Amino acid sequence: MELAKRLSKLGTETAFAVSAEAAKHLEQGNTVYPFHLGDMNIKTPDNIIEATYKAMRDGKTGYCPNYGIPKLRQLVAEDINRSHGTDYTIDNVAIQPGGKPTISKFFMAMMNAGDEVLYPNPGYPIYESQIEFQGGLALPYTYHEGKDNFELDIDEIEKKITERTKLIVVNDLQNPTGAEASPQELEALADLSKRHDLFVLCDEAYFDIRYEGKSRSLASLPGMAERCLLLYTFSKKFAMTGWRLGATIGPKEVIDVIAKLNVNDESCSNHFIQYGAIEALTGDQSGAREIVNTLQARRDITVSMLNSIDGVRCYKPNATFYLFPNVTDLMKRKGFDDYGQFRKAALRETGVSFCTRLHFGRPLPGESQLYIRFAYSGIDVDDIKEGLTRFKKWLES
Numbered sequence: 349m350e351l352a353k354r355l356s357k358l359g360t361e362t363a364f365a366v367s368a369e370a371a372k373h374l375e376q377g378n379t380v381y382p383f384h385l386g387d388m389n390i391k392t393p394d395n396i397i398e399a400t401y402k403a404m405r406d407g408k409t410g411y412c413p414n415y416g417i418p419k420l421r422q423l424v425a426e427d428i429n430r431s432h433g434t435d436y437t438i439d440n441v442a443i444q445p446g447g448k449p450t451i452s453k454f455f456m457a458m459m460n461a462g463d464e465v466l467y468p469n470p471g472y473p474i475y476e477s478q479i480e481f482q483g484g485l486a487l488p489y490t491y492h493e494g495k496d497n498f499e500l501d502i503d504e505i506e507k508k509i510t511e512r513t514k515l516i517v518v519n520d521l522q523n524p525t526g527a528e529a530s531p532q533e534l535e536a537l538a539d540l541s542k543r544h545d546l547f548v549l550c551d552e553a554y555f556d557i558r559y560e561g562k563s564r565s566l567a568s569l570p571g572m573a574e575r576c577l578l579l580y581t582f583s584k585k586f587a588m589t590g591w592r593l594g595a596t597i598g599p600k601e602v603i604d605v606i607a608k609l610n611v612n613d614e615s616c617s618n619h620f621i622q623y624g625a626i627e628a629l630t631g632d633q634s635g636a637r638e639i640v641n642t643l644q645a646r647r648d649i650t651v652s653m654l655n656s657i658d659g660v661r662c663y664k665p666n667a668t669f670y671l672f673p674n675v676t677d678l679m680k681r682k683g684f685d686d687y688g689q690f691r692k693a694a695l696r697e698t699g700v701s702f703c704t705r706l707h708f709g710r711p712l713p714g715e716s717q718l719y720i721r722f723a724y725s726g727i728d729v730d731d732i733k734e735g736l737t738r739f740k741k742w743l744e745s
């Protein structure tokens with residue numbers, strides 16, 4: 349048997365390997381404090397579950413349109429228009445089985461072999477994987493430590509652009525750093541995209557996971573809706589990671605291609621879950637509010653406990669459920685110069701499980717600072733306190 353040669357270019361989410369190690373540690377009778385995966389241990393609100401049951405009982409168990417059911421498409425367009433100030437219609441929305449499928453379909457629809465694509469690194473690893481798997485050239489851009497959070501250097505991004513650069517991936521409210529573009533950064537990104545005629549994937553998976561202030565989108569800026577494809581997902585804002593439901597929003601011409609890809613890939617997204625999603629968008633919103641409140645309490649304690657550890661520097665992002673503390677001094681003090689060794693020792697000695705910078709793209713030349721990623725979406729406040737107390741004690745011993 350000979351597997352396809354292009355598979356050598358296919359990446360993965362190596363964070364899943366960290367989960368497997370944590371599960372093994374647990375099986376051996378140890379306690380694990382799971383900060384490694386961006387999954388949630390919060391239940392989907394009951395009204396969404398009930399509406400989905402009802403749809404199943406009502407016979408919504410066959411195929412549905414490849415674009416998704418019209419009512420849900422309409423509601424997603426309205427939801428985006430409310431928060432983004434855009435004027436999308438049902439024609440601009442294709443329902444997807446999750447947020448993630450928008451990524452591969454974006455490249456299938458917009459990228460030719462040999463095109464260069466700017467993408468964030470550290471960043472969600474699926475961009476790099478899909479760009480390379482589909483024959484593009486991945487051009488990483490990075491984040492820098494700023495006053496209150498990580499920041500982009502727009503001039504640095506612009507210097508990477510050549511006549512072959514066609515696309516840019518923007519994951520504002522970012523995984524893994526928690527970075528959020530300022531209005532000035534968004535303006536500069538919009539300006540750069542227009543001047544260099546770049547089409548944009550706006551990954552907005554965390555748009556509604558927000559504790560203070562208001563989320564902003566690149567697609568809201570003048571002239572940008574026609575050059576942006578939005579990744580929208582029900583996974584995080586309604587704690588529906590395992591349900592697999594999301595949407596792609598953008599110019600009709602692109603959405604029609606995306607819907608054709610839907611036919612080829614999965615025919616349609618799960619039919620009855622779309623009725624649960626209608627309830628999510630139109631029904632009682634207290635469940636969604638409760639999710640954000642729960643996450644906020646976790647963020648506050650995690651940030652303050654991490655910053656109390658000698659040698660750790662951690663921002664307090666207003667959105668997402670990720671923290672990306674700088675641990676350069678800490679690792680040096682404890683005699684670690686290898687991320688993997690540090691991570692495994694922490695799990696072994698304290699049960700605290702986390703990802704490192706290495707799980708979010710290939711490190712860039714000249715990178716000197718060391719970072720780890722803490723996700724607090726899958727761990728309760730009491731366990732955060734217990735785990736980080738052990739972690740601190742070990743690190744300061």
Ligand SMILES: Cc1ncc(COP(=O)(O)O)c(C=O)c1O
Pocket residue numbers: 386446447448449472519522523551553581582583584589593594
């Ligand atoms: C930045 C980013 N984009 C997309 C996704 C995929 O979301 P979904 O689970 O809805 O497919 C994730 C999931 O963690 C993510 O972090």
